[in-house]
Amino acid sequence: MSQDAQLIFADHVGRFYARHYGFPPMAGRLLGYLLVCDPAQQTIDELSDALLASRSAITGAVRLLETYDLAQRTRTAGERMDRVNLHPTGRQPQNFDATLHLEHAALFREGLDLLTDAAPARRAPLEEMVALAEFLAERLPALRNEWHAHLEELRNAGKLPQSNS
Numbered sequence: 001m002s003q004d005a006q007l008i009f010a011d012h013v014g015r016f017y018a019r020h021y022g023f024p025p026m027a028g029r030l031l032g033y034l035l036v037c038d039p040a041q042q043t044i045d046e047l048s049d050a051l052l053a054s055r056s057a058i059t060g061a062v063r064l065l066e067t068y069d070l071a072q073r074t075r076t077a078g079e080r081m082d083r084v085n086l087h088p089t090g091r092q093p094q095n096f097d098a099t100l101h102l103e104h105a106a107l108f109r110e111g112l113d114l115l116t117d118a119a120p121a122r123r124a125p126l127e128e129m130v131a132l133a134e135f136l137a138e139r140l141p142a143l144r145n146e147w148h149a150h151l152e153e154l155r156n157a158g159k160l161p162q163s164n165s
Helices: 003-021 025-036 044-051 055-067 098-114 120-156
Strands: 071-074 083-086
Touching: 003 025, 003 044, 025 044, 025 055, 025 071, 025 083, 044 055, 055 071, 098 120
Parallel strands: none
Antiparallel strands: 071 083
């Protein structure tokens, strides 16, 4: 794969993550590049050169991706520099965590408490948000289990490689 093709893909991922998740474009670009680069582990300098970005921009993007368990830094004994690669569990859907949705529901209920005496039409958006958050919190654990079973079926059928984790 050409370097240009890798950069175009990285830019597409960067724009997608910026538009849908509010990531800074560089964090999305870095994620996209880590998905296709060879070797899979890259130093900050290598990433900076490949993505035509400053070391500080790459370092900031790595920090952000680390907070989402999408990237990790490792260092081999005796080396003086970190290597960055995709986090091994970063491919797992992050929004399957029911706790996040329960926190959303509690937050939206707090807003509803502020609107106790408000007209039903004024309360409706928050009531809907509470209902959605509670629905997702209830349903996502089962969906996550279904996903893991489906993933295992795909691996057993040879349609996906076996997991390294």
